[in-house]
Amino acid sequence: MVVDEEVDRLFHALADATRRDLLRRSADGELSVSRLADGYAMSFAAVHKHVAVLERAGLVTKTRHGREQLVRTDPAAVARARQALDELEATWRGRVDRMSDLLAHPTRGENR
Amino acid sequence: MVVDEEVDRLFHALADATRRDLLRRSADGELSVSRLADGYAMSFAAVHKHVAVLERAGLVTKTRHGREQLVRTDPAAVARARQALDELEATWRGRVDRMSDLLAHPTRGENR
DNA sequence: GTAACGTATAACCAGATGGTTGTAGATGAA
DNA sequence: TTCATCTACAACCATCTGGTTATACGTTAC
Numbered sequence: 001m002v003v004d005e006e007v008d009r010l011f012h013a014l015a016d017a018t019r020r021d022l023l024r025r026s027a028d029g030e031l032s033v034s035r036l037a038d039g040y041a042m043s044f045a046a047v048h049k050h051v052a053v054l055e056r057a058g059l060v061t062k063t064r065h066g067r068e069q070l071v072r073t074d075p076a077a078v079a080r081a082r083q084a085l086d087e088l089e090a091t092w093r094g095r096v097d098r099m100s101d102l103l104a105h106p107t108r109g110e111n112r
Numbered sequence: 113m114v115v116d117e118e119v120d121r122l123f124h125a126l127a128d129a130t131r132r133d134l135l136r137r138s139a140d141g142e143l144s145v146s147r148l149a150d151g152y153a154m155s156f157a158a159v160h161k162h163v164a165v166l167e168r169a170g171l172v173t174k175t176r177h178g179r180e181q182l183v184r185t186d187p188a189a190v191a192r193a194r195q196a197l198d199e200l201e202a203t204w205r206g207r208v209d210r211m212s213d214l215l216a217h218p219t220r221g222e223n224r
Numbered sequence: 225g226t227a228a229c230g231t232a233t234a235a236c237c238a239g240a241t242g243g244t245t246g247t248a249g250a251t252g253a254a
Numbered sequence: 255t256t257c258a259t260c261t262a263c264a265a266c267c268a269t270c271t272g273g274t275t276a277t278a279c280g281t282t283a284c
Contacts, residue, residue, distance in 0.1 A: 007129070008127050008128065008129060011123045011126040011127035012123075012124070014127075014197075014200075015119075015120050015126075015127055020200060024200065024203045024204050027205075032231090033230075042272090042273070043273075043274065044230090045232090045233085045276095046274075048231075049272070050272085052232095053271095066230090066281070067230050067231075067280065067282060068230065068231085069232095073204055085126075085194055085197070088132060088135060088190065089190055091139070092135065092136050092139030092185055128242090130242095144261090145260075146259080146261080154243070155243075155245080156260090157262090158242070158244075160262070160263090161241090161242070164262095165241095178252065178260090179252060180259090180260065181260080
């Protein structure tokens with residue numbers, strides 16, 4: 001089970017097109033923050049902040065390589081996001097099922 | 113393929129614990145905004161705003177029932193969120209695969 | 225050794241977000 | 255009809271967000 005604040009950070013990080021693009025471009029971990037920043041019409045500092053948001057959400061990791069900091073997407077993190085969605089869906093699917101059950105067996109659904 | 117701004121709204125709506133809870137509680141669409149609001153330590157207006165965010169993201173729909181407005185989670189919307197995650201994962205899985213391929217057949221991986 | 229590059233961080237700003245209280249209009253119940 | 259309830263929205267406020275420029279510090283290249 002995934003804790004609330006972590007899910008907050010996760011979905012918040014995903015709720016920005018630039019950051020989602022950064023995630024895609026950081027798949028194989030060969031690009032530095034500067035190289036990543038080259039792709040956008042914003043300052044290096046802005047991109048650096050976006051990477052920081054992704055990092056705090058656990059979606060990417062950085063590894064030093066000389067003076068560069070290589071960024072790599074963490075597949076496990078996206079799996080965590082999916083799990084959070086799954087848990088959401090499961091809860092509410094559960095409720096719907098309970099209701100269907102209630103409709104199917106009305107005489108037995110009185111105390112819930 | 114899901115358009116960017118829609119995904120923004122989707123993930124932003126999901127990035128708040130109160131709203132995720134509202135989604136769960138709105139599974140079977142039997143609760144009004146007021147009934148939903150009873151569950152939280154915040155004003156009705158605040159909950160009303162949260163519901164509006166969910167609505168703009170397409171995660172819930174409201175249907176009038178007398179003077180009440182019943183809120184119901186839209187399963188298709190959560191499916192859209194999942195699809196967005198899938199597309200993200202696919203892109204980057206694709207990159208990783210291409211890289212693995214490059215490592216496996218170094219002489220054939222020059223033009224990509 | 226010095227210059228260039230890459231990263232990190234601070235200070236600042238406009239606009240969005242998440243909360244509040246207050247008010248007003250519809251609708252249903254007495 | 256009158257009153258209570260539910261919804262909607264406006265105005266306000268503090269904080270967060272996403273951008274900027276400027277500056278400082280390590281590391282590499284020359």
